[in-house]
Amino acid sequence: MEALDPVVLARLQFAANVTFHILFPTISIAMGWFLLFFKTRFIATGQQHWMDAYQFWIKIFALTFALGVVSGITMSFQFGTNWPGFMNTVGNVAGPLLAYEVLTAFFLEATFLGIMLFGRGRVSESVHTLATWLVALGTTASAFWILALNSWMHTPAGFEMINGQAHVTSWVEVIFNPSFPYRMTHMLLASGLTGSFLLAGISAYRWLKKDQSLAVVVSLRTGVIVAAILIPIQIMVGDLHGLNTLHHQPAKLAAMEGIWETQRGVPAVLFALPDQASQTNKFEVSIPKLASLYLTHDWNGEVKGINEFTDHPPVAPVFWAFRTMVGMGLLMLAVSWFACYELKFKQEVSSLTAKILVAMTFAGWVALVSGWYVTEVGRQPWLVYGLLTTAQAASQAPKANIALSLAMYLTLYAALLSAYVSVVFYLAKKSATVEEKTPLNSLEAQHV
Amino acid sequence: MSDFGIDLATLGGWLPLVFAMVMALSMLAYVILDGYDLGVGSLLESADSVEQKDMMIASIGPFWDANETWLVLGVGVLLVAFPMAHGIILGALYLPVAFMLVALSLRGVAFDFRVKAKAHHRPLWDKVFYIGSSLASLSQGFMLGQLIIGFKQDIAGLFFSALIGFCLLFAYRLLGAGWLIMKSEGALQLKAVRWAQNSLWLTGAGVLAISIATPWVSQRIFDKWFSFPNLLMLLPIPAVTVVLFFVIHRSLMRLPSRFAQGNQYGAAVPFSSTVGIFLLSFYGLAYSLFPWLVIDRINIWQAASAPEALLVIFYGVVVVFPVIIGYTVFAYRVFWGKSTLLNY
Numbered sequence: 001m002e003a004l005d006p007v008v009l010a011r012l013q014f015a016a017n018v019t020f021h022i023l024f025p026t027i028s029i030a031m032g033w034f035l036l037f038f039k040t041r042f043i044a045t046g047q048q049h050w051m052d053a054y055q056f057w058i059k060i061f062a063l064t065f066a067l068g069v070v071s072g073i074t075m076s077f078q079f080g081t082n083w084p085g086f087m088n089t090v091g092n093v094a095g096p097l098l099a100y101e102v103l104t105a106f107f108l109e110a111t112f113l114g115i116m117l118f119g120r121g122r123v124s125e126s127v128h129t130l131a132t133w134l135v136a137l138g139t140t141a142s143a144f145w146i147l148a149l150n151s152w153m154h155t156p157a158g159f160e161m162i163n164g165q166a167h168v169t170s171w172v173e174v175i176f177n178p179s180f181p182y183r184m185t186h187m188l189l190a191s192g193l194t195g196s197f198l199l200a201g202i203s204a205y206r207w208l209k210k211d212q213s214l215a216v217v218v219s220l221r222t223g224v225i226v227a228a229i230l231i232p233i234q235i236m237v238g239d240l241h242g243l244n245t246l247h248h249q250p251a252k253l254a255a256m257e258g259i260w261e262t263q264r265g266v267p268a269v270l271f272a273l274p275d276q277a278s279q280t281n282k283f284e285v286s287i288p289k290l291a292s293l294y295l296t297h298d299w300n301g302e303v304k305g306i307n308e309f310t311d312h313p314p315v316a317p318v319f320w321a322f323r324t325m326v327g328m329g330l331l332m333l334a335v336s337w338f339a340c341y342e343l344k345f346k347q348e349v350s351s352l353t354a355k356i357l358v359a360m361t362f363a364g365w366v367a368l369v370s371g372w373y374v375t376e377v378g379r380q381p382w383l384v385y386g387l388l389t390t391a392q393a394a395s396q397a398p399k400a401n402i403a404l405s406l407a408m409y410l411t412l413y414a415a416l417l418s419a420y421v422s423v424v425f426y427l428a429k430k431s432a433t434v435e436e437k438t439p440l441n442s443l444e445a446q447h448v
Numbered sequence: 449m450s451d452f453g454i455d456l457a458t459l460g461g462w463l464p465l466v467f468a469m470v471m472a473l474s475m476l477a478y479v480i481l482d483g484y485d486l487g488v489g490s491l492l493e494s495a496d497s498v499e500q501k502d503m504m505i506a507s508i509g510p511f512w513d514a515n516e517t518w519l520v521l522g523v524g525v526l527l528v529a530f531p532m533a534h535g536i537i538l539g540a541l542y543l544p545v546a547f548m549l550v551a552l553s554l555r556g557v558a559f560d561f562r563v564k565a566k567a568h569h570r571p572l573w574d575k576v577f578y579i580g581s582s583l584a585s586l587s588q589g590f591m592l593g594q595l596i597i598g599f600k601q602d603i604a605g606l607f608f609s610a611l612i613g614f615c616l617l618f619a620y621r622l623l624g625a626g627w628l629i630m631k632s633e634g635a636l637q638l639k640a641v642r643w644a645q646n647s648l649w650l651t652g653a654g655v656l657a658i659s660i661a662t663p664w665v666s667q668r669i670f671d672k673w674f675s676f677p678n679l680l681m682l683l684p685i686p687a688v689t690v691v692l693f694f695v696i697h698r699s700l701m702r703l704p705s706r707f708a709q710g711n712q713y714g715a716a717v718p719f720s721s722t723v724g725i726f727l728l729s730f731y732g733l734a735y736s737l738f739p740w741l742v743i744d745r746i747n748i749w750q751a752a753s754a755p756e757a758l759l760v761i762f763y764g765v766v767v768v769f770p771v772i773i774g775y776t777v778f779a780y781r782v783f784w785g786k787s788t789l790l791n792y
Contacts, residue, residue, distance in 0.1 A: 063560040069513055070556035074549045076520050080527050081542060084535035087527060092757035095528030099761045102517070102524045103768040110517045111772075111779050114510030118790045122782050167754060395535075397542055405546035412550050416557055423565050 007394040009402040010082045013409060015376075017074055020413040022372060023365055024068035029143055029188070030195025031061045032136035034222065039132055043125070049214035056215065056431055060202070060424055062117055067420060069110070074409075082402075083383070085393030090166045090384055093159060093174055094149055101145035109138030140188070147187055151180035153384045154375070155248045166387070178248055182241040183375075189234040190371065192226060193332060194364025199223030200339070201361025202428045204354040211432030217348075224343060224357075227336035235329055239294070245378075246295055249385060251309040252378030255318035257291055258284075261305040266291040271323075274315040279307060313380040321373035328367035335360060362421070459755035464748040467529035467758060468739065470765060471522055476730050478518035479588075480623070480723055485512045487624020489555055489581025490617060491643050492574060500636045501574060505559065507631040507787040512559065514776065516552070529758060530751035533741040540599040541591050548587035555580030582617060589616025589654075596658060596733070597665050598743035608661060615654020622647040622696075623726070626719030629703065631787045637715075638704055644718050645700050651722075652693055655729055659686065662736050666744050669736045682735070689728045692721045 035054055042050035079098075080087060087094065115123060115131040123131070158173025159166045168174055200223030206216045246253045254260075258269040260279050268290035272281035292301040306312050335356055342349045349357070383390040395402075454461045485508040495501045527534045538545055554576050562573035593609030594601075625647060628640035663670040673682060699717040706713060739747045752758065 059564060063557075063564060066513070066556050066560045069516065070553035073516065073520055073552060076523050076527070077538060077545055077549060080531070080534040081538045081545065084531075084539070087531035087534065091528065091531045092754045095531070095753055095757050096760045096764075098524060099528050100764055102521050103764050103772070106517045106520055107514065107772045107776070110514040111775050113513055114779055115782055118510045119782055165754070167756065168760075171760070395539065397539055401542045401546075405543065408546060408550050412553060416553070419557075419561060419565070423561060426566060427564055 006397065006399050006402060007391050009399060009406060010394050010397070011390065013402060013406045014078055014082050016406070016409055016413060017071065017078055019369055019372070020417070021068065021071035021075055022368065023417075024064050024071065025139065025143070026191045026194045026364070026368055027064045027198060028061060028068055029136075029139045029191040030193075031057065031064065031198075032132075032139050033192075034195060034199060035061060036129075036132050036136050037222070038218075039129060043129065047214075049218055052213065052215035053219045056427075057199070057219070058117065059427055060198075062113075063420065063423065065109075065113060067416065071413075081397065082395050083393045084395050085388065086383060089164065089388045089393070090156075093152060093156075093166050093168055096168075096171075097145050097149040097152075097175075101142055105138045105142035105145065109135050109142065112138070143187060143191070144184065147184045148175045148177075148180055151183045152177045154183075154379055155179040156384055156387055161387075179241075179244055182237065182244045185237050186234070186241050186371075189230055189237060190364065190368050192230045193234060194362075194368055196223045196227040196230065196336075197332065197357075197360055197364045198362070200227060200336075200357045201359075201363075202424065204349065204357035205361070205425065206428050206432050207349075208351065208354050208358065209429060209432035220349070220357075221343060224336055224339045224349075227332065228340040231329065231333045231336055235333065238326075238329070243295070245375075246303075249378065250304045251306065251312040252318065252375070253295070254304060254306045254308070255313050255315045255378055256322040256374060257295075257303070258315065258319045259291070259303055259305045260307055260315075262302065262308050263305065264292065264302045265289045265300045266295070266303045268294070269319075272319070274319050276315060311381055313378050318374055318378045321370040321377065324370035325367050325374060328363055328370070332360070332363060332367070454749050459759060460749070460752070463755055463758040463762060464529070464752035465739075466762065467525055467752070468748045470769075471525040471529065472730075472734055474518050474522035474525060476727070478515070478522055479730075480726050481511070481515035481518060483620045483726070484508070484623040484627040484719075485515055486555070486581045486585050487620035487622065488627060489577055489624070490585055490621055491624055491628075491640075492581070493578040494639075494643065496635065496639065498570075500639070502789055503632055503636055503787060504628060505562070505577075506790045507628060509559070509790045510779065510783050512556070514779065516556070528761065529753055530741055530748065531753060533746050533751035536742055536746065537595070537599075540601075541594060544587045544590050544594070548584050548591070551580045551583035551587060553580070555584060585617040585620045586613040589613030589619075592616060595737075596662055596743075598745070608657070611657055612654060615650055615657065618647040618650035619654055619722075619726075622651045623719065623722050626696075626722045630716050630719050633707075633786055637707055641700055641703055641707075641718075644696070648693065648696060648700070651725070655689065655725065658729070659732070662733070668744065672736065682732075685728050685732050689725055692724045692728070696721045 035057055038050050038054040038057065041047070042054065076098075079094075112131040112134040115128065116135050119131060120128050152174055155178040156166075157177040158170040159168050161167075199219055203216050203220035203223060207220060242253065242256070245256075257266070258272050258274050258281050259266055260274075260281070265288065267286035267288045269281060269284055269286045272284040272286070274281050289299045292303060293299055295301065295303055306315060335353075339349050339353050339357060342353055379385055381389050381391070383393045456462050456465065488504050488508050492501055492504055495504060523534075526537070558573045558577035558580060562570050562577060565573060590609045590613035593612030594605070596612070597605050597608060599605075622644055625640045625644035629637055629644065632640060663673050672678060696718050699714060699721070703714060703718075707715075737743065739749070741748060741751055
């Protein structure tokens with residue numbers, strides 16, 4: 001039975017862990033910079049509401065950071081336990097990149113986080129601001145290294161194979177491999193969007209709960225405006241990333257677009273049920289020739305279909321994940337621009353818009369995770385494109401062990417995710433009902 | 449030339465040696481640093497009041513995250529420098545590792561949830577914190593036991609590993625209690641003295657069990673210890689360890705009356721002596737195991753990555769390590785002295 005195949009189990013386990021993990025750094029990378037922005041505004045203007053916003057959001061930042069740390073530790077073990085073939089084949093590339101992530105990012109962010117969270121009053125204000133800077137830089141540096149490695153797995157470069165093992169010939173080519181600039185930009189923008197919708201959503205929630213203090217207003221404005229600025233850039237960068245994929249991983253692109261046969265004047269498929277067995281799309285709704293235009297910049301440009309490739313990813317999951325991501329992106333564009341319009345011309349968002357923003361608090365996660373499925377499932381059956389398949393790299397660990405630990409992880413992640421979401425909203429509700437103090441090292445103040 | 453026919457003048461000779469040291473030191477740093485905060489966590493449910501619990505958590509709050517990063521570094525070095533051994537070791541320890549990871553996750557998040565979730569959920573998150581800390585300690589001890597006996601999973605091997613798991617839990621508690629004696633005052637401090645007393649002898653039993661068992665695992669380790677003149681040169685290790693146990697015992701007897709007079713002199717003795725015991729045990733273990741990653745099966749040279757990859761990481765380590773140590777020391781200095789309740 002395929003479901004009991006150890007490779008499938010190992011993939012499920014790793015996918016569950018990576019999916020769970022990526023939710024939190026994506027927020028903390030953006031939130032680190034938002035906090036720095038609030039703090040800098042406070043120092044520049046002396047206006048208390050910027051500090052109030054900082055004090056509220058740092059709680060959510062700390063919680064998010066903790067979840068990112070613990071799920072990240074699990075990953076550092078699973079690289080080896082689930083994919084021993086990965087390190088054996090490309091360890092000379094992956095090893096140093098991972099090592100530099102730990103050395104330059106993890107210690108930096110983890111150590112200065114303590115000072116950032118609890119050090120106000122123990123260090124000078126400027127040292128505290130420096131700590132905030134270093135935490136934000138650390139989270140971003142960590143994204144740099146891990147995305148360099150991930151991009152390399154999609155578009156390997158700067159190495160040669162000797163006796164079945166990759167040996168680096170140029171580190172510049174390894175790190176700045178062809179898909180890295182696109183993926184890095186796409187991911188950082190995704191982080192900014194996830195963070196800004198969280199900022200806007202939770203602030204709209206507090207607003208609706210009648211906490212309409214200046215701190216809430218500036219958080220809401222910051223979230224909405226940043227989202228409105230980032231989303232068109234993200235759509236553009238996403239398009240460029242897609243063209244990069246067309247060039248380097250045409251099978252993935254064919255799956256994203258749902259194109260089975262190589263043809264000219266390819267339609268843009270809006271809806272379809274891709275069917276692997278008959279290698280056709282059922283119930284297809286499409287716009288003629290549009291895909292050729294945006295992929296090749298020619299109405300009659302040729303695009304290769306799935307059937308052209310012996311190794312290609314499963315079509316339906318990639319096709320659907322891609323549509324989910326794009327759909328969510330367009331929704332984000334509409335909502336953030338409309339909210340921006342209201343803020344500009346009516347000075348505040350309407351209660352309907354506020355409710356929509358609340359519903360979209362974690363919209364960034366949906367787009368993010370579906371985007372990751374597009375790129376990661378789209379790379380299959382390869383783990384390192386053209387070099388090593390996922391099945392070759394999988395571990396020979398006993399099925400029962402993988403199954404048992406998978407069940408444990410899934411239970412844990414479901415519990416932690418629901419606890420996280422409910423506590424984030426609970427913190428928002430509590431701050432709306434309890435008058436917020438700004439404790440600075442006073443023992444009787446509300447301690448955290 | 450070493451005993452293993454390795455030319456230490458070549459890159460492939462000295463780089464694995466350096467990375468074995470980096471890995472071992474990271475693990476040592478992890479065991480001591482996360483050891484004390486796991487110890488505090490496993491004592492949490494023995495506290496008398498919510499205030500004591502808050503104070504216990506406050507004493508480790510600014511540090512736990514960075515402490516745990518040493519584990520990532522240690523395992524990271526195992527993964528990137530000795531990939532072959534990483535697969536075998538973590539494969540053999542698959543389930544205890546999974547338990548440890550779940551436990552560490554629970555403990556890490558409970559730290560935040562206990563003060564952020566609804567007030568009536570706090571006792572639940574305190575329990576999660578306690579269970580997570582304890583289970584992580586037990587799993588780590590179990591893994592240490594397995595490492596020492598070369599991953600034998602027969603009845604005797606499992607029993608020995610479970611025993612070490614139990615003893616490491618108490619060793620961490622001793623560290624944690626020592627930390628609390630240093631960082632707290634009043635009733636909690638006195639309570640911590642009692643916790644330390646209760647943990648002391650089981651810690652001793654663990655050190656003893658490891659010392660007795662290790663030479664019997666392999667003839668080679670036996671010869672290393674019990675040949676002349678090695679035995680004489682090694683004798684200070686067990687001797688000083690015994691003295692340190694005695695020092696802690698005496699200090700724990702005297703401290704309560706001194707604290708009662710408002711005198712904090714010697715409050716750091718139990719913690720620093722426990723760290724001393726950890727250092728000596730580590731040294732003894734390293735001496736026994738070196739250069740094997742899996743006893744008598746895989747040594748550091750057999751498992752090492754290509755020298756050119758190690759060299760790239762080596763440059764990073766040389767530049768970044770002193771910086772990491774520098775700002776870690778800085779962070780500890782910022783929160784030096786008795787803990788105060790934490791707030792943002």
